Amino acid sequence: MEIEQQALSNPTGVETIEISGSVALLEALIAEGTEVIFGYPGGAIMPIYDALYDYKEKLNHILVRHEQGGIHAGQGFARTSGKVGVVFATSGPGATNLVTGLADAMIDSTPLVCITGQVFAHLLGTDAFQETDVINITTPVTKWNYQVTDATEIPEVLSKAFYIARSGRPGPVLIDITKNAQIQKFDYSGYTPCNHIRSYRPKPLIRNEYIEQAAALINQAKKPFVLWGQGVILGEAEKEFKAFVEKSGIPSAWTILGAGAIPTDHPLNVGMLGMHGNYGPNVLTNECDVMIAIGMRFDDRVTGRLDKYAKQAKIIHLDIDPSEIDKNVQTTVPVWGDCKETLPALTALIQQKTYPEWLKKFRDFDQKEIEAVINDELHPASGELTMGEVISHLNELTHGEAIIVTDVGQHQMVACRYAKLNKTRSNVTSGGLGTMGFALPAAIGAKFGAPERTVVAVIGDGGFQMTLQELGTIMQSNIDVKILILNNRFLGMVRQWQELFNQHRYSFVDIESPDFVALAAAYRIKGKSISERGEISSSLKEMLEHKGSFLLEVMVTKENNVFPMVPQGCSVSEIRLK
Amino acid sequence: MDSNKINIAPASLSSGEPARAGTDGGRDEAKQEFTITVYTENQIGLLNRIAIIFTRRKINIHSLNTSPSEIESIHRFNIVVQETEDVVRKLSRQIEKQVEVLKVYFNTNDDIIWQEMALYKVPTDIIAEKASVERLLRENGARAVVIRKDYTVFETTGHREETDALIRILQPFGLIEFVRSARVAIIKNSDGFNRKLREFEKAEPGEDVNENEYLNKGQRIFTM
Numbered sequence: 165m166e167i168e169q170q171a172l173s174n175p176t177g178v179e180t181i182e183i184s185g186s187v188a189l190l191e192a193l194i195a196e197g198t199e200v201i202f203g204y205p206g207g208a209i210m211p212i213y214d215a216l217y218d219y220k221e222k223l224n225h226i227l228v229r230h231e232q233g234g235i236h237a238g239q240g241f242a243r244t245s246g247k248v249g250v251v252f253a254t255s256g257p258g259a260t261n262l263v264t265g266l267a268d269a270m271i272d273s274t275p276l277v278c279i280t281g282q283v284f285a286h287l288l289g290t291d292a293f294q295e296t297d298v299i300n301i302t303t304p305v306t307k308w309n310y311q312v313t314d315a316t317e318i319p320e321v322l323s324k325a326f327y328i329a330r331s332g333r334p335g336p337v338l339i340d341i342t343k344n345a346q347i348q349k350f351d352y353s354g355y356t357p358c359n360h361i362r363s364y365r366p367k368p369l370i371r372n373e374y375i376e377q378a379a380a381l382i383n384q385a386k387k388p389f390v391l392w393g394q395g396v397i398l399g400e401a402e403k404e405f406k407a408f409v410e411k412s413g414i415p416s417a418w419t420i421l422g423a424g425a426i427p428t429d430h431p432l433n434v435g436m437l438g439m440h441g442n443y444g445p446n447v448l449t450n451e452c453d454v455m456i457a458i459g460m461r462f463d464d465r466v467t468g469r470l471d472k473y474a475k476q477a478k479i480i481h482l483d484i485d486p487s488e489i490d491k492n493v494q495t496t497v498p499v500w501g502d503c504k505e506t507l508p509a510l511t512a513l514i515q516q517k518t519y520p521e522w523l524k525k526f527r528d529f530d531q532k533e534i535e536a537v538i539n540d541e542l543h544p545a546s547g548e549l550t551m552g553e554v555i556s557h558l559n560e561l562t563h564g565e566a567i568i569v570t571d572v573g574q575h576q577m578v579a580c581r582y583a584k585l586n587k588t589r590s591n592v593t594s595g596g597l598g599t600m601g602f603a604l605p606a607a608i609g610a611k612f613g614a615p616e617r618t619v620v621a622v623i624g625d626g627g628f629q630m631t632l633q634e635l636g637t638i639m640q641s642n643i644d645v646k647i648l649i650l651n652n653r654f655l656g657m658v659r660q661w662q663e664l665f666n667q668h669r670y671s672f673v674d675i676e677s678p679d680f681v682a683l684a685a686a687y688r689i690k691g692k693s694i695s696e697r698g699e700i701s702s703s704l705k706e707m708l709e710h711k712g713s714f715l716l717e718v719m720v721t722k723e724n725n726v727f728p729m730v731p732q733g734c735s736v737s738e739i740r741l742k
Numbered sequence: 743m744d745s746n747k748i749n750i751a752p753a754s755l756s757s758g759e760p761a762r763a764g765t766d767g768g769r770d771e772a773k774q775e776f777t778i779t780v781y782t783e784n785q786i787g788l789l790n791r792i793a794i795i796f797t798r799r800k801i802n803i804h805s806l807n808t809s810p811s812e813i814e815s816i817h818r819f820n821i822v823v824q825e826t827e828d829v830v831r832k833l834s835r836q837i838e839k840q841v842e843v844l845k846v847y848f849n850t851n852d853d854i855i856w857q858e859m860a861l862y863k864v865p866t867d868i869i870a871e872k873a874s875v876e877r878l879l880r881e882n883g884a885r886a887v888v889i890r891k892d893y894t895v896f897e898t899t900g901h902r903e904e905t906d907a908l909i910r911i912l913q914p915f916g917l918i919e920f921v922r923s924a925r926v927a928i929i930k931n932s933d934g935f936n937r938k939l940r941e942f943e944k945a946e947p948g949e950d951v952n953e954n955e956y957l958n959k960g961q962r963i964f965t966m
């Protein structure tokens with residue numbers, strides 16, 4: 165075994181050695197620098213797990229409690245590390261349990277390579293035990309998928325899988341490997357990473373004409389406005405982006421997936437866009453004269469009503485994916501390309517400027533928002549606890565250095581609005597799909613992706629109960645994640661809509677929870693539940709200082725609403741403060 | 743060149759008053775027949791990947807043809823839809839985004855030469871009895887493919903109206919069965935795909951591969 169392994173990692177010349185498809189797969193993962201695999205075994209993937217038995221030293225496999233947990237962990241890992249997340253699942257139910265995570269990764273452009281076992285090739289289409297047509301089920305939710313039925317295909321297919329997952333606009337790839345291909349032995353001649361597929365253009369060619377036109381528009385603008393999204397982070401263009409913003413002097417706002425690309429308290433960061441974003445960025449969207457959208461896709465949660473969205477503005481859209489240009493908002497100057505390359509080119513052509521009056525408008529709106537919403541949310545003098553004050557105390561203790569993973573609902577909006585982020589890749593949330601149950605497993609992966617950083621998962625009482633089985637993964641793998649449950653005893657976000665738009669008709673949003681602290685204890689995780697204002701800071705401190713995972717439940721007021729809010733079907737400028 | 747690729751700039755943007763042909767403005771645009779031509783790798787599952795781009799948006803594919811192109815290992819799809827240009831452009835971009843798709847073009851009927859083939863099965867005795875039927879068939883460019891005692895199969899090739907017209911003509915004479923192929927179309931203004939493919943094979947492809955609908959049209963993007 166020892167000798168064989170050496171030969172494998174050192175493939176020279178045309179020498180070949182005979183290995184199984186499963187071993188070829190694991191060699192490919194090692195060659196691609198895989199640090200951790202989140203997986204769950206089963207019949208159709210057993211040959212791979214058997215091979216993994218001999219690779220324990222080289223590949224760290226984390227046994228999750230549900231394949232959905234596995235894929236969300238892979239996503240969390242990819243989001244904080246910038247690398248490709250790797251996930252294993254068996255055929256049939258194992259594979260179908262990946263679908264939510266694939267859809268989530270697809271819409272949030274998260275690079276993943278998922279390996280599913282499949283029944284023997286000769287059984288395909290026979291309704292064999294645990295056979296599902298996983299390729300067709302996952303086609304709409306993968307950037308690419310492929311079924312391997314012959315072991316000799318494995319090295320090349322894996323190299324393509326990794327290349328496709330991480331290049332261009334990243335996304336999830338699924339490789340389905342029939343059991344016979346996992347077992348089959350073949351002459352292996354080493355692994356060659358892929359860097360070109362003739363039918364695949366990860367990056368559009370950059371056209372200087374566009375850059376020049378964009379610069380001309382920016383240089384003449386009186387009220388320019390930058391909107392940035394996750395593209396800046398995915399393109400590892402944070403520095404280039406900061407240089408652009410600082411030279412241009414343009415007020416800049418973020419989508420929730422873009423949060424943290426420049427620090428929260430950067431003087432030109434004017435806040436969050438969208439339905440629960442800040443007041444100024446939403447209202448002034450309909451006042452700017454030139455809008456510069458960078459690595460964002462004009463999701464309807466960001467734009468509100470489209471026919472009343474920034475109609476007065478000339479729009480410059482920088483995106484690596486040409487299909488995003490004009491998809492939702494008609495572009496004046498489309499700057500196709502990787503923003504790591506287009507931004508410096510644009511920065512070189514723009515004038516150094518400041519817009520004090522225009523920036524002041526944002527700050528004036530901030531003031532209104534602080535008075536109408538933020539003060540009560542972050543610094544309530546009396547009454548029950550608010551979600552915002554918990555996040556505010558957390559900021560004071562972490563100084564913005566922690567990774568904040570959020571689930572979906574009111575707590576997500578509150579955490580994204582108020583969490584202080586000093587660093588990029590600090591905000592992990594399910595943006596496009598809004599997947600409840602995302603946070604706990606994603607936090608596990610996030611910790612593997614950034615082991616030296618503190619990871620705090622902010623979760624609602626509803627969402628926690630969707631994937632709480634992953635407490636088992638935390639227990640068994642000794643992972644240090646801080647779990648902060650903001651318990652309002654409601655499916656809060658849905659309740660908010662029912663209150664505001666369905667005349668308080670609370671239809672099935674009242675949710676009971678178990679004793680979360682006792683539950684954590686059952687998993688040997690320390691926990692605490694609080695409901696007093698005076699305990700917030702000390703309890704958060706205890707959680708953060710505790711060695712290992714910790715669950716802190718904060719009982720918050722039941723019927724608080726997240727404001728501001730752009731009601732569905734309304735224009736961004738019709739944003740409500742209450 | 744290549745005015746026929748995915749594209750056509752929002753024409754009005756250079757005239758000062760942006761018409762916002764996108765999303766919202768696009769709804770008023772008239773629907774018409776578009777033929778989408780797709781060059782792809784020969785890959786299992788790709789047909790599904792392309793089809794779901796339409797079905798996801800609840801768009802009906804009027805006609806779909808897929809077959810090997812003049813180039814070894816490259817397949818060519820012809821897809822016909824009745825949609826606005828704005829929608830077709832977005833569909834085309836989504837198709838071109840697929841990993842195994844090389845290139846997508848979309849064209850109106852003015853830009854292409856197209857044909858559909860149809861087969862008609864009619865009772866032989868009626869044809870034999872009524873000489874006029876045979877004359878009608880010949881006048882409509884049909885030719886007999888099979889003549890048997892019990893039935894005869896005629897074939898004709900043409901546009902939809904032509905193949906439809908023959909159905910109406912044959913109906914009174916006991917048309918037994920009819921079938922029509924999908925549309926195949928040649929783009930008038932194209933140089934084929936051979937040269938382009940060589941560009942695609944390079945690791946750093948030139949402008950030919952990364953065509954740009956706005957700039958290649960030679961139009962300015964905006965005026966201020």
Ligand SMILES: Cc1ncc(C[n+]2csc(CCOP(=O)(O)OP(=O)(O)O)c2C)c(N)n1
Pocket residue numbers: 571572573574575576598599600601623624625626627628652654655656657658
């Ligand atoms: C898997 C899934 N199911 C349903 C929803 C719809 N949904 C969005 S927010 C929400 C309520 C979340 O409640 P909770 O987790 O308690 O968080 P809160 O809003 O109270 O902070 C629901 C049900 C969803 N986003 N995801």
